[in-house]
Amino acid sequence: MPKAEITVKDIMTRKVVSVAPETSLVEAANILAEHSFDGVPVVDSKNKLVGIITEYDLIEKSSDIHLPTFQKILQNLKVLRSDRSEFEKEVKKVSSLTVEDVMNPEPLTLSDTASFEEVVRAFKEHHRVNPIPIVDKSEKVVGVVSRFDVLKPLRSL
Secondary structure: OOOOOOEHHHHOEOOOOOEOOOOEHHHHHHHHHHHOOOEEEEEOOOOEEEEEEEHHHHHHOOOOOHHHHHHHHHHOHHHHHHOHHHHHHHHHHHHOOEHHHHOEOOOOOEEOOOEHHHHHHHHHHOOOOOOEEEEOOOOEEEEEEOHHHHOHHHHOO
16 A cells, blocks of 8 residues: 655644734744744734744844844944933834734745645745745644754654
8 A cells, every 4th residue: 555645734833833913023033032933923813824924034124123223222322321212212112013013924835735745845946934834725824834844754764
């Protein structure tokens, strides 16, 4: 009898750590760091995917937030200390930012019926993407798959 074909359901992580759009950037960064994740899905109150936030979004996006803003504050710390109101304004600006301000609202996703080959192809074609949310027909997040997950079948050889 032939061996069953591996699907995304065989390798995906089902216990998904996600955030809401209104989650603060500081909290999202802490979640990524705490779990050593490259990114997490952003879901609404019904667990429907509305975006993804990644380390890349926190570091590289070209809005006036996150790391560039933190760097600006640190570079100007002496000046800002003497002008406490300016310092407080900058800190407030950073602390008021949310996931929705920087998330990718149209992330790459895979269906919960995707084959192993489709997963591998997605990672080959989208080098910077990690993880990929797995969604059902109603766009609810049922799992995530990472590059690490693609290696799972090799460990059972």
